[in-house]
Amino acid sequence: MTAIITKTYKAPPIREKEALRYAGCRAADEETLKLLRSYIDETEDKLTYNVCYGVFPVSINGGFCDFGAFSVQSAALAKNLYGCESVLLFAATVGVGIDRLISKYGRISPARSVMIDALGAERIEALCDKFCEDFALENKVRLNPRFSPGYGDLPLASQKDIFAVLDCPRKIGLSLNESLLMSPTKSVTAFAGIVREN
């Protein structure tokens, strides 16, 4: 039986350039940077960093990926997992606090809303990177690049299986709505193929 483990992180370091890139700024003047930093301060205590994950066996047959507990048809994922004997499946979220800020400012200041949304995108990416890095180090393995539902031909509908298997609502308070949208929105689910180091 595969265990589903929950982990809580402290805030990973912020990559300002990444956040600005998500906001559509390819270059940033001092003022924009100053703004971003004020939003970083504002969001700091509203963010939580939670991940739940499990390691599953994987067997590939053409485009059919079988993980024991569930399976999915996707040539792109099959290619991504080629040569891996197991896969790390995880769900990560930075919580509802940032959604509340995005929605609040959406009503009174779209400029702030856009920047905070971008910051949220950077935060969840940073969390996923940090989690994968730690996992690889702790388990002395190498991980393939993350692969999420919606990439290539991996259907968004596979989220339903992922949510059931990882028990996301209970483990990290992450839920899936009728349109297969995640709440909180700044969340990621992904597969990462595990490659044993020699």
Added chain:
Amino acid sequence: MTFSEFLKNNNVCLDGGMGTDLQRLGLKPGENPEKWNITHPEIIIDIHRQYFEAGSNVVCANTFGANLFKFDAEELESIIKAALDNAKAARNSCGSCENKFIALDIGPTGKMLKPLGDLDFEDAVSVFSETVRLGAKYGADLIYIETMNDAYETKAALLAAKENCVLPVIVTNAYGDDGMLMTGASPAAMAALLEGMGADAIGANCSLGPKQLTGIAEELLKYSSVPVVFKPNAGLPKLVDGKTVFDVGAEEFAEDVAALVKKGVRVFGGCCGTTPEYIKALAAKTNKLPPVPVSDKNLTVVSSYTHAVAFGGAPVLIGERINPTGKKLFKQALLNNDIDYILAEGIKQQEKGVHILDVNVGMPGIDEVSMLENTVLELQSVSDLPLQIDTSNINAMEAALRRYNGKAMINSVNGKEESIKAIFPLMKKYGGVAVALTLDDNGIPDTASGRFEIAEKILKAAESYGISKKDIIFDTLAMTISAESSAATVTLEALERIRKELGCHTSLGISNVSFGLPNRDAVNSTFFALALSKGLSAAIMNPYSADMMKVYYSYKALAGLDENCGEYIAAAESFTVAAEPITVKKADFGTESTSAAEFSSNLQYSIIKGLKEKAAAYTGEMLKTTPYLEIVNNEIIPALDKVGIGFENKTLYLPQLLMSAEAAKSAFEKIKEFTTVSGSAPAAKGCVVIATVKGDIHDIGKNIVKLLLSNYGFNVIDLGKDIPCRAVVDAVIKHNAPLAGLSALMTTTVPAMEETIKLLRKEAPFCKVVVGGAVLTAEYAMKIGADKYAKDAMETVRYAEEVIGNQ
């Protein structure tokens, strides 16, 4: 003996972690544990039996996820029946059934409620209701609502239990290691909400081990006047040789939990990772412990979905500005269904430091029931302050209280029979703290003793409804001193007597006192100070009044409620600034930037640089000498165009474009204020209906489009997000809109967009459709039948100008 009777005089031992028990016995990840009631009844019965034998007074039937989201009606009924039959079979196999109870177990739906997710509150209530009805039908002794990590869903489940059965209800929440629920509620806020609605016991379960959750249990013991429940995990799960192992053993677990039973926890058990062995150890450690009596904490508390606000410490400020009385712009916003205006009023008051927002949207010509309900929902999506629902329309009051996420303040009840009969049953059902006005059928007594007597009468009536004294706050009615010179002293005397003799908290609507006088702030703030000295607990007041805020901060410092005068010193800096409007100097930018000369005016400069306050101030200044149309055409629009072109040429980026757009908006708001007052409001350009389509809750892009279209003078009807096709078409027809803008961010929601376009073509063929959103392309947009794909908000503006022009 019923469970309620047992709970009254005994400690209650619950069971352990059914979910992890089943996993140990072979349940696979993703598999429905509830189905095992039918496929593996012998295993389920055996687990229950082991818990009863270990010492559990209550076992939870295996119904955690048994709801209509997971099963169809028929299957749900057979699962719940089987689950309760299994529990009963286990109980019957134990010999004596004495003091052994069976709970219908209700866990979260796994879906997020609106506004954070897409599950409607009433839909959640009706799903829980079906589970409750079946549980009651098949013989549960009590309802156990558990592992809820969201206050709103907890409320939905508790409401369903209260409306569909007469069984006692225990509620426990899953708190994170930050001490809050996942959606932010503190233990104090949950205690206020759940106790207010009549839960029989409340507490914490799951998420952490007994040591990490001890702080939460202690908080609950501090705030709760009903028994506290504690059902932690067996520590934290760890992976050892590919197996989940919890890091707290049975003995240690039992010791940690027993320590809390000594401190007052009355209902206890284990959650994930605990087994019959744990419960046996726990029962052994606790069966000699006397139950600690549950005392009424006598706290007057309201709450939001994050925190509680208590009366009796520092004065509580209740912002009065969400109220149309005497406000032309506010009335117009209500008539136009301009919710954003109302929300901004809420956010501004919060920034000024109020603790509660009064919400009054009553005026002739609007449907107050739906307007109040909607305003409450919308306010709760932008502000975490508790709300005071202010209406004399009882249907509007009920609709708002039902939907409110937390324990609301109710404004108001009074000594009239009719008022008492209407308000107290609602309070009993939904919880709340009521402002009680000391008036009755004979009007407002002239004397303090007359008002005091009404207060006594109201308290007596409350008691007969089972409403505690702590949930009534008296308002002794500030009357205008310009009509009756002793008005203020009578009010203050009554207030002091109620505070001292009845021990109740008090609130006053401060501003009434100065009605009809010049420079009202001076009178109001002095009256406020006098009332505070008589023991006033809360004030409904204007937080934009610097005089009032000065009194508030000074009083706190003087009354020893502000350590080292820290808050006073921080606030004092703003006193002088806030007291005066922003002054505009001619050469404001002369020294700030040499490039100011490039702009034709300070206003243009402010807009281009995205300086909101300055743009408004300069507009206000210009309006004194320049016709507003000239300001729009010669200053604001050229500035917007410059920024727009810069954005299109990629010399500046989205955040800068938006900052400018917001500065322009603040200039337009100044103009609107001016024209509304002078009655010379400009005719808007044609109407554009915009919406994020059904199923999609992304609205950042749509909000940007709204901002820019409004700035360019279009009359934007913003329907919001997750909007059904029908609502879009109805709005287009109602406003005869030549253009509709639709947004979708997900491949899964584009079909809803296509459907909306189809319906528009059929019923409103006059309307052009522009679409946008992350997953769309020009080609895709054509395929689903749109007239235009706009890659960004500027392109939408250009297209609107093309379609509607300046008609």
